[in-house]
Amino acid sequence: MAQRRAVLATVLALAATIGLSGCGGGTGAGAGGPVTSLRVLDYYNNEPDTTIYAQTLDACGKQNGVTIDREVVPGAALIAKVLQQASSRTLPDVLMLDNPDLQQIAATGALAPISDFGLSSAGYADAVTAASTYQGAVYGLQPVANTIALFYNKDVLAKAGVAPPTTWDELKAAASRLTAGGRYGVAFSAAATYEGTWQFLPFMWSNGGDEKNITTPEVAQALQLWVDLVSSGSASRSVVTWDQADVREQFVAGNAAMMVNGPWQLPVLKQNPNLHYGVVPIPVPRAGEAPVAPLGGETWTIPRTGDTARQAKAAKIVECLNSDANQQSLATQRDTVPTRTSLDAAFAAQDPEMATFVSAVQGSRARTGELGPDWPKTATKIYTAIQTALTGSAPPPAALRQAQDG
Amino acid sequence: MAEAARLAMARTESVPVPASVPESASGSAPGVAGRWWSARRRERLTQVGFLLPAVLYLGAFFGYPVVKNVVMGFQHYTTATFYTGAAPWVGFANYLAVTGSAVFGRAVLNTVLFTVGSIAGQFTIGLAIAVFFHRRFPLGGMLRSLLLLPWLIPLIVSSAVWRWILDEDNGVLNRSLGGAHLPWLTSTSLALLAVVLVNIWIGIPFNTTILYGGLQDIPQELYEAAAMDGATGLRAFRYVTWPLLRPVVTVVLVLGVVYTLKVLDIILGLTNAGPANATQTLATQSYQLSFQRFDFGQGAALGNILIVVSLLFAVGYLRASRRAVQS
Numbered sequence: 001m002a003q004r005r006a007v008l009a010t011v012l013a014l015a016a017t018i019g020l021s022g023c024g025g026g027t028g029a030g031a032g033g034p035v036t037s038l039r040v041l042d043y044y045n046n047e048p049d050t051t052i053y054a055q056t057l058d059a060c061g062k063q064n065g066v067t068i069d070r071e072v073v074p075g076a077a078l079i080a081k082v083l084q085q086a087s088s089r090t091l092p093d094v095l096m097l098d099n100p101d102l103q104q105i106a107a108t109g110a111l112a113p114i115s116d117f118g119l120s121s122a123g124y125a126d127a128v129t130a131a132s133t134y135q136g137a138v139y140g141l142q143p144v145a146n147t148i149a150l151f152y153n154k155d156v157l158a159k160a161g162v163a164p165p166t167t168w169d170e171l172k173a174a175a176s177r178l179t180a181g182g183r184y185g186v187a188f189s190a191a192a193t194y195e196g197t198w199q200f201l202p203f204m205w206s207n208g209g210d211e212k213n214i215t216t217p218e219v220a221q222a223l224q225l226w227v228d229l230v231s232s233g234s235a236s237r238s239v240v241t242w243d244q245a246d247v248r249e250q251f252v253a254g255n256a257a258m259m260v261n262g263p264w265q266l267p268v269l270k271q272n273p274n275l276h277y278g279v280v281p282i283p284v285p286r287a288g289e290a291p292v293a294p295l296g297g298e299t300w301t302i303p304r305t306g307d308t309a310r311q312a313k314a315a316k317i318v319e320c321l322n323s324d325a326n327q328q329s330l331a332t333q334r335d336t337v338p339t340r341t342s343l344d345a346a347f348a349a350q351d352p353e354m355a356t357f358v359s360a361v362q363g364s365r366a367r368t369g370e371l372g373p374d375w376p377k378t379a380t381k382i383y384t385a386i387q388t389a390l391t392g393s394a395p396p397p398a399a400l401r402q403a404q405d406g
Numbered sequence: 407m408a409e410a411a412r413l414a415m416a417r418t419e420s421v422p423v424p425a426s427v428p429e430s431a432s433g434s435a436p437g438v439a440g441r442w443w444s445a446r447r448r449e450r451l452t453q454v455g456f457l458l459p460a461v462l463y464l465g466a467f468f469g470y471p472v473v474k475n476v477v478m479g480f481q482h483y484t485t486a487t488f489y490t491g492a493a494p495w496v497g498f499a500n501y502l503a504v505t506g507s508a509v510f511g512r513a514v515l516n517t518v519l520f521t522v523g524s525i526a527g528q529f530t531i532g533l534a535i536a537v538f539f540h541r542r543f544p545l546g547g548m549l550r551s552l553l554l555l556p557w558l559i560p561l562i563v564s565s566a567v568w569r570w571i572l573d574e575d576n577g578v579l580n581r582s583l584g585g586a587h588l589p590w591l592t593s594t595s596l597a598l599l600a601v602v603l604v605n606i607w608i609g610i611p612f613n614t615t616i617l618y619g620g621l622q623d624i625p626q627e628l629y630e631a632a633a634m635d636g637a638t639g640l641r642a643f644r645y646v647t648w649p650l651l652r653p654v655v656t657v658v659l660v661l662g663v664v665y666t667l668k669v670l671d672i673i674l675g676l677t678n679a680g681p682a683n684a685t686q687t688l689a690t691q692s693y694q695l696s697f698q699r700f701d702f703g704q705g706a707a708l709g710n711i712l713i714v715v716s717l718l719f720a721v722g723y724l725r726a727s728r729r730a731v732q733s
Contacts, residue, residue, distance in 0.1 A: 080697065086489040104700060108489035182575070192680030194698075237592045238574050240681040255575070373485075376699045387682035391594045406508035 042096035060320035091303035106134035113137040117315030131366035140299035144336035175234035178257035187256035205292035223396035478706035500707035527606035532613025557611040565675025620654030660723035
């Protein structure tokens with residue numbers, strides 16, 4: 001008996017040693033010595049974004065005398081990767097984050113405030129600064145931004161004699177008139193994911209709804225608009241399963257005369273020369289009001305790697321990515337909007353198609369602006385309520401209350 | 407069996423050692439007893455040496471994650487924990503939160519319906535196909551290997567294809583039903599059925615393959631003897647095939663349940679657990695809590711509940727397979 005216990009103890013001790021040695025390695029390159037290369041992590045794994053960022057990052061590296069050792073992971077895998085690197089202390093020198101994730105990661109303490117390196121977000125659009133701020137400190141700089149607007153098929157609208165809608169009533173009327181045969185008037189994404197929430201936000205916010213309390217009449221009215229569009233047959237019931245790429249496919253295929261979508265769809269739309277489309281702001285509840293759209297895009301951060309020389313170099317790369325010239329070139333190449341407001345006027349003039357998005361980003365709001373790291377919880381409640389209402393399980397006010405309590 | 411016998415022998419062998427002499431003293435003392443001890447010890451060491459790799463492997467890749475998950479279920483484990491390592495102990499708060507949420511009852515019911523529906527469909531169709539292919543006919547082997555296709559396609563691809571097939575407006579299924587507008591994935595009443603049907607399609611190859619193997623093991627003479635006694639067709643199935651296939655059937659069913667309980671990618675690919683939680687199961691809910699809401703403690707708590715349910719079936723599997731070996 002005693003022997004068996006001794007054997008067990010040896011086995012456990014061995015296992016523990018192996019376990020420990022497995023976790024010990026890779027605590028960074030250590031302080032001191034010249035910095036010759038920097039590790040960068042981002043999720044731009046599709047063309048043309050991969051190449052555009054590779055070129056921009058390499059140019060910035062060259063300018064600062066370092067080579068860029070870049071790792072690209074798929075969007076859905078980024079946070080898991082970052083958390084794993086945070087626990088093994090192997091975070092990269094420069095880290096890209098989707099802007100609503102920044103506060104979540106900043107809350108862990110893994111990121112350094114950019115003011116440590118003499119950087120600031122002065123002159124950036126308000127929503128951009130808000131998204132990259134956690135508890136009063138700015139943790140990232142976002143060179144370009146996007147948001148959503150209403151795309152419409154020019155030919156279909158002209159044929160039906162319908163003008164692009166600007167208010168909710170016009171939207172309902174236009175969608176109804178444009179619905180014919182196998183074609184729906186409008187398409188949007190009401191998926192059971194954060195994409196559904198993201199597409200609903202402009203309607204909710206423009207009507208004065210707020211994520212701090214989703215059981216208000218303002219939020220319910222916005223949800224009623226979506227319910228009306230679906231129950232009247234102006235939008236497909238399938239919106240509850242469509243993501244934004246599905247919505248684009250419906251629009252390109254001619255199954256929808258209008259769609260809610262973002263500028264990242266422009267490259268695909270341009271591949272269809274027979275498709276003539278226009279872009280207008282998301283319709284607002286009452287004429288003359290300004291739409292409030294959610295801010296999209298990625299922010300660049302400097303993780304605390306424990307090596308001051310490397311962190312200083314990393315800050316130089318982030319600064320370079322955000323230079324006026326790079327904001328402009330990234331915006332032009334990627335159909336996005338520069339975040340430094342002084343660049344907006346020139347950019348909108350140069351590309352009229354993007355003008356709608358430029359003003360939308362200026363008036364946009366950060367998803368995490370009010371709730372910070374608690375945003376995912378409320379975002380889940382919002383898409384659950386949307387789905388409950390659109391499937392007819394409960395009317396909007398009850399659906400929102402159920403989601404709030406659940 | 408052999409292990410128990412050896413242990414029993416070891417116990418009787420140790421009887422000659424006088425009770426008053428301490429073990430260490432008897433070990434160092436020269437003479438017959440000393441040599442006998444060292445030989446025994448060497449044999450023991452060899453045994454441990456053979457056991458060690460398996461124990462290490464199980465400990466590192468099964469023991470550690472399970473223990474970690476159990477502990478995590480009692481902690482407030484968030485994104486910050488990964489960096490700071492701080493995970494405050496919260497007792498049963500996570501379990502209370504997940505079982506008290508409005509979605510929990512729905513998720514449990516959906517998990518049961520999904521599992522029972524999938525297993526019933528997969529097994530019945532799988533068995534029918536296995537029995538059919540048990541007879542020899544031209545191209546039988548090729549057709550049987552084609553049946554494996556659903557198993558070979560990545561789940562994320564098959565769920566994307568099924569989403570197109572089941573699309574309400576332009577899907578192949580509704581078109582071939584004469585332009586019907588059945589809301590397969592968009593209504594709260596049909597979505598679970600649609601997901602179950604797709605999962606049945608995916609599970610048929612597994613059931614067919616294992617059951618076909620079981621059928622091959624049944625000696626042909628038994629059928630010949632049964633035919634002499636007048637048992638053919640259905641009667642032969644009832645009195646020859648079924649009793650002899652029973653052990654394999656149990657194994658297939660129990661493994662099927664464990665595999666089905668944890669299904670995640672098909673549901674996420676088809677409906678994202680929607681619409682309005684209509685296809686939310688314990689597995690999808692656990693995934694969403696951990697990896698979308700970053701509440702790893704609650705996600706782990708729900709995961710542990712799922713592990714306990716799977717464990718009950720795994721124990722059933724072990725007992726069933728032991729019975730299969732004995733018979």
